[in-house]
Amino acid sequence: MSTVDLHTLTGAYALHALSEEERGEFERHAADCEACAQEALELSETAARLGLATTMTPSAALKSRVMRQITTVRQEGPRGTSPLRSPGGNRARRLSRWALAACLAGVAAFGGTAVWQYDRAEDAQQRAQQAERSTDAIAAVLAAPDARTRTAELADGGRGTVVVSKSRDRAVFIASDIASPPEGKVYQLWFDDGGTMRSAGLMDPGRTARPVLLEGAVGGASGMGITVEPAGGSAQPTSSPLALMTFPA
Known part of the structure; x- marks a missing residue:
């Protein structure tokens, strides 16, 4: 040969x-x-x-x-x-x-199914990496020297706390004693830009007590809100807010 x-x-x-x-x-x-x-x-x-x-x-x-x-x-x-x-x-x-x-x-x-299993493993690894990056970002906001908090009662009896860091231009929302959203619904977070609501991401329906890093920069937002929306979220709020919270000074 x-x-x-x-x-x-x-x-x-x-x-x-x-x-x-x-x-x-x-x-x-x-x-x-x-x-x-x-x-x-x-x-x-x-x-x-x-x-x-x-x-x-x-x-x-x-x-x-x-x-x-x-x-x-x-x-x-x-x-x-x-x-x-x-x-x-x-x-x-x-x-x-x-x-x-x-x-x-x-x-x-x-x-x-071997290739399918391998692709699933790759997807799981990517999700784990994304979760790790999100956890690091949440920790950075909570540990920021200029981090400020505001807590408010939610309409369903739970409590919500928002932590804002101006130096990092990010905010974190933490809910406690909040019920799971109705089937087919999801909690959606919003930035309040002078009365105009800007989507800040969705909460995981199965992990409502988990801290959530609001999507996007705080920018000029004066506060935030949380509403119940159809699964996948909405471009604008479609229900009365469970809470409207003014950001701490």
């Missing part, structure tokens, strides 16, 4: 699709080829992550279609006389079409 052929076997190696002889030959080649070794490692790690996901058996039609497409894609070797590295040391090639098709076959073998 030529060196050019060996360069195209990273995908098949990662998916254990080589014969014993081919596998041994590729491993000897990869011992001296950093680009192939790295690529095979990355593909193997991807296959392992897919394998750890909760899966279900794909339909016979899906697997047959993928396997049929593999046979119609021509294998593409590296281009040029130096396919492994650019002058800067970076890899100068991409996965061959054969390797990509092999990866797709691997996904089908692991199950049709």
